Amino acid sequence: MSEMTIDWRAEVEKRKEELIATTQQFLRIKSVMDFSTAREGAPFGEDVNNALQFALGVCRDAGMEIKDVDGYAGHAEFGTGKELIGVLSHVDVVPEGDGWSTPPYAAEIVGDRIVARGAIDDKGPGMAAIFAAKIVKELGLPLSKRVRLIFGTDEETLWRCMKYYFEREEMPTMGFTPDADFPLIYAEKGLTHLVWRQTKEAFAKQGLAHKQQIDARLIELKAGLRMNMVPDRAQAVLEPVGKTAEQLVAIYRDYLQQQGKTGNAAVEGSRVTLSMEGVSVHGMDPAKGVNAGTELVHFLKELSLDERAEQFASFTDTYLHEQHYGEALGIAQDDQEMGPLTLNTGVISYEAEGDIAFDINIRYPHSTTFEEWQPIVLKRLEEAAFALEIEEVQVPHRVDPKHPLVTTLQRVYTEQTGEEAGIMAIGGASYGRALDVGVAFGPLFPGRPDCAHQRDEYILIKDLLKATAIYAQAIYELAK
Template sequence: MDVRKEVESHLDEILMHLKTLVSYNSVMGEAEEGYPFGRVPADCLNKALEICNSYGFKTVNLDNYVGYAEMGEGEGLIGILGHLDVVPAGEGWKTDPFNMEIIDGIAYGRGTTDDKGAVVASMIAMKIVKDLNIPLTKRIRLIMGINEENGSRCLAHYVEKEGHIDMGFTPDGCFPGVHGEKGMIRANFKSKNTKIINIQGGVASNVVCNKCIIQVMKNSFSQKVLEDYFNDHNITYAFNVIGDVVEIEARGVAAHASTPKLGVNAISHLLVGLKHAGFQDDFTDFYNEKIGTTIDGSLMGAACKDEYGTLTFNVGVISMIDDVIEGTIDIRFPVTLTVKQIVEKMTPNLETTGGFVEILSTHEPLYFPIDSPLVTKLLKAYQEVTGDIESKPITMGGGTYAKGINNCIAFGCELLGVDNHIHDANEFVSIDALVMQTEIYVNAIIKLLEN
């Protein structure tokens, strides 16, 4: 059987199912009895299970946390892990984000790539493998969660109920595979020792802050020096005087916390600029001494790298409530290092008179040697379909389901060098890419079925 032609024969189904799933605004909602992540994500999950059931797969819903569709027999379990929840649509769309529209061979809509498109490609790949009459000596299970974007409690619930898999992948990264995901440390900083009247900035801990507003006494710094600093660093700014108080707005460039070099942090430049302009303040001194505008954690003693990458450090959100300043820190550290090593490097620098840093949560890295059986099987599946033998599996700063279950790596769905606007307006997937990834997943399942 020509697998590509078989995939193409299912293209109308793929697009129909994807349009259906995209129509659900499956952002995490308010929890209620029987719906831990809200009703709409659960409805989207049940629709996906209904589609899978129509193909003859065994389907199970685990308490509206997560569901799965399964085929095959045997003790061995191959897992494919995708998610049906999405991030908020936000502004700037040229189409309705929840009414998938195809323009010039490109399907636009929230979740078309992350991760509903990959889920549909995976379920069709399973159907094609079934139709090929390949002996299914292992169970193949498509696991679909609805809380990946907000902590992956869905996957934790799955592992608690069903255990781990023997081998598998999550189509929530890029081709030709992700053999390492950086470790993560989430922290915050706090301070009461400040002359700042108010400060607010950022939308999420895992995003480089692109807007920050601060209020200070108007005679507490040199406006000319601060303006020069902003101009020298390409920071858009505005001043608004309210009596004896001046409100300063600084704007930077947003980026994902795992790639802070692609952004410009408005919080950091505002506080560093104020210090440069003569603002005398314990918290501002603390920020400049321990964070500054660095994105490698060097001022906190955390800077490090391995052969796969460097540590990244991002301040995402800052606020002032009841005279207390609090902000978030997102650290992604190299795949061959450990949480203990990074924390030990940081410990001497966690507190000064102007503020302190508190570690909230940690996650060890995920790392598979590039020549491990799982990585090599999936790489071969990609190469046989695409003919691309130059591209190699990568490591990345982002985190996927692979960190929450054994023997799994991210494999697809994005192609290297293609920006599908994930988490941004006008998210899309090309029809050609959908066909290609489905064919790759057919080949990947066949490879994982081999002993």
Template sequence: MNLQEKAISYKEEVINAIQEAIRIKSVEEAPLPGKPFGKGPAEALSYFLQLGESMGFEVENFDNYAGHIDFGSGDETIGILGHVDVVPEGEGWSHPPYAGEIEDGKIYGRGVLDDKGPMITCLYAMKAIKDSGLKTGKKIRMILGANEESGWGCMDHYFGKLNMPHPDLSFTPDSTFPVTFAEKGIMQVVLKKRYENSENIKIKGGNAFNSVSEKAFLEISEDSGKIISDHINSFNKDKNYKIEMEKKSGNLIFTSNGKSAHASRPDKGYNAISALMKLISESGYRGGALEEIGIFFSEKIKMETNGRSMGIAFEDQDSGQLSLNIGMISLENNNLEISVDIRYPVTVEKDAVLKGIEKNASEFGMEMEITGGKDPLYVPRDHFLVKTLMDVYKDVTGDMDAQPIAIGGGTYARAIKNCVAFGSLLKDQEDNMHQKDEYLEIGKIDTWLKIYAEAIYKLAK
């Protein structure tokens, strides 16, 4: 039995392990003693480490921030980086998000693509190499983080505070095939303003910087909101995603329904926050904070996803256009906060983007607070790591025309030197990461196992 056949022989075990991993709701929560990101991420990390230990690998948990699973030895180390945490599930699922249900050949669940399914597959690829008795001249180390989706505190702890060594060559299965040689820079900012006399208005929308808002809400008194309600029917005409209205305790509640997508590709979604603001602006509403917020969106945001009206629609040949996503909004007790996620091209200076946002926000008296970000990643196309992984992908899939790609997503490849994203989405797989009814087609697992077993072995031998 060759390596690829050996890897495929574990397919049923892979399916079962993915289902079990999905059943752990590993969304970040308030820290608990010994659990810096809450109960769920710690449980998910423990599950992966116990699974690795059951395969005969050496494992270690680093304070429930991160862990690693080791196989083999050598002067050099091959790293496989991934995460066990997930984004919040959101609403509208037709399958329970934390059940791992199988229907029509698909496993449904939050994290099945991002990143539990791919990491389970890589772990069984390691097992296939081990059980085949193949000799490797390098150590293989799977590094698991518990806080990738909301801050990377896991990697800061593992590589920063603990000063763990960087592997010599690494990949992370947290993007698409074939090989991601460039990742745009990421910045997350919050635009803030304090208003007076807006206590009778509430706005709420979105649940994460890095997701297109699927729901947004406006609550306003019936008298003040009449002009908006009068405009709903004409606004909703010929649109796929509707804004609904209900009356409750003398107030009008407007609910904007969008379509979620990853913030790296906001053009794949429909932003409920932007749509709600468009309704307010087009309705002719006048008065105070709500009017000003509506004007800000109509002039500076619109329904765009490239930042053009903010004057930051940068673009380059390697990584394409800048993307801008309004991830969250809140107006409550006179305090406005707008959470913005930007992915900027690899050759663009971060300060040029920040200056553009700050200039436009200041025109409306808003202050800008930088809350997070990552520098761009660029590994040359002719680098040994890129070339080796490209060769494996082509050999297994027969896709000889494939070329390395650039993305707007942010993966662990940025955390260390000589690391790229490698998979896991194949060309004919739907990208529903961060969306409702996230699913993995069971038929794709065979190809995943073949690719990852060959890739890990080729890098490690």
């Protein structure tokens, strides 16, 4: 069969009923991580393992060679040749949560869609990739490379699946993951989780002069839950000294009113509790939110506080308040291609009798390196007696836009949809970065709302079919 005559959509159409039914079966396995049923060979529990075995079973029945890598991941392979094309999807899902209109694991067809946890993230697209491979295989098209469908089991938490798998198995020459957006994501920023910590001892060592005249002592301040979210709530506890509790409450209420901020102040026993509300957004784009934590500290600058609180307030206000791009720290970096370095202050914890700690999420484009900006941050921290703890560093991930992986997938997308395939750089992390040379390719088409991780998650049946045809041609074009 000459490739010019392949009608990929027609090939999908022939298998439509089987594809839909098999996707529904796959979605009916509640593949939420459950350590209570974990065992050797099923490290994330029986349910996740059942989903892995189901996917591998469909591939085996289609004549592919399958391998279960100790339940951490598995793969199905066909074709011949030295080079290996990888297609990476995951079988685990996030917990379903409440409020569904149909049972989350019934995988019912409601109108034009299949509704289920995992429908779009990532079992629907995973099944599209399996059927795409089946089509290429069943057409008996000659391939000069091997194709490997790889199934992860722990994408939704810590990616232990991929760590385990790639310590033991071959890294594909190149590949894609159907676990994000069409047309194509070719670049992702570097990601870091840093903790900036000042102990009571480190503060004392500086020997700052003791302040005599103060309004209040800062006892405690808490804001935020996670490094990768903008805090929408913050609370501070003050102990009145030179001003009365009632005066402090009045000053704060005036401030809120004048600044148009939302918060509250209350006297509790001998102390005053101040709260501030912000707007939570994902930490990859902190400028779109309002950080309740740094907003509250910004107010504290108005008061005369004990020396540790004053240093904390001045440090926070200078380097973190409305410093979404690390400008004052001196690490701002704009990149034509990947966008700016971003800084999110995800968690603030101040304890007068303990540590001060910030959980910071810095994401950076490939025009700088961690080694380049980290010493600049460290210097600023040391000036204020903070230590730097590095919780996580992931380097930027990028495939050259001229790489045949990118250009081939762009061409396939355009041929199948008739639309231009613009390529995207993002601040988040897709499963594509688990591959050395990997991009994210679908499954969400431009303009479709993202329903991943939400109630009533769904995949439109027409999009499932369309994605399958795109993946079939993509697999063939990459492996031919």
